[in-house]
Amino acid sequence: MQKEPMLRATYEKLSAELEQLKTKERGIIAKVIDEARELGDLKENAEYHAAKDKQGLMEARIAELTDVVGRAQVVDPQNLAHERISFGSTVVLCDQESEEEVKYTIVGAYESNPAQGLISIGSPMAKVLLGKEEGDEVALVLPKGRMKYDIEEVLYEEIVIK
Numbered sequence: 001m002q003k004e005p006m007l008r009a010t011y012e013k014l015s016a017e018l019e020q021l022k023t024k025e026r027g028i029i030a031k032v033i034d035e036a037r038e039l040g041d042l043k044e045n046a047e048y049h050a051a052k053d054k055q056g057l058m059e060a061r062i063a064e065l066t067d068v069v070g071r072a073q074v075v076d077p078q079n080l081a082h083e084r085i086s087f088g089s090t091v092v093l094c095d096q097e098s099e100e101e102v103k104y105t106i107v108g109a110y111e112s113n114p115a116q117g118l119i120s121i122g123s124p125m126a127k128v129l130l131g132k133e134e135g136d137e138v139a140l141v142l143p144k145g146r147m148k149y150d151i152e153e154v155l156y157e158e159i160v161i162k
Contacts, residue, residue, distance in 0.1 A: 003073040005087050005121055006108035007159060011074050014110065018065040021058055029055045068110065075108075082156045085129045087121055090157040093138070093149035101152065106130070111161050116158070 006014075029051060036048035057141050079090020085091055090105045104119050106129065112120035128138055129151075136151045 001071055003077070004068055004108060005073045005075050006109075006110055006160045008074050008076065009040070009161060010111050011069070011072050011109060014065055014072075015069055018062065018069055021049075021062050021065070021086065025058055026062075029058060077156055080156070082154055084131050084133045085151075085154050086131075088156060088159065090153075090155050091129055091151060092153040092155075094152045096137075096148040096150060102149075104129075105157065105159055105161060107161075111159070113162070116162065 007113045032051040033048065033055065036045055039045055039047065042048050075087050077086075080086055080088060082089045085106065087106055087108070090103060092101055092103050094101050102117075104117050104125070106121050106126050109120045109122055110122070112118055120129070123137050125140055125142075128140055132138060132151055132154075134151055134154050137148060138151065139146060139148050141147075
């Protein structure tokens with residue numbers, strides 16, 4: 001079973017969603033299905049079919065969350081050294097050609113948001129960066145092609161998930 005690293009806030013959010021689905025939403029959908037069933041002929045009962053579809057999607061989400069929460073490995077990146085790139089590290093890279101700087105933070109899959117500079121620890125880019133340190137050189141294959149970067153800085157910054 002592969003562990004799923006994540007921040008405490010993400011673990012708590014996913015756990016709360018799972019609890020809400022199991023304790024409240026399941027009962028609501030079961031009631032809607034029962035009410036729709038009472039309307040008669042199930043073959044042409046749109047309310048019944050819509051509720052059953054919603055129930056199927058909800059049960060799939062419950063199964064997904066149960067799996068993820070069960071495999072969760074809560075990590076507090078504040079307690080890590082960040083001398084080498086690891087979970088929670090913020091990395092400043094400098095493009096060797098354009099000298100343009102970019103900054104990324106390595107987070108869990110459920111926290112990832114590349115537009116905010118948050119990249120998943122399981123992404124190809126993070127896999128190349130993990131274990132590297134300031135002064136190292138990395139080659140990354142990005143949508144715009146193969147790029148070479150110098151690792152300017154490795155540090156910890158507070159991670160804000162929006």
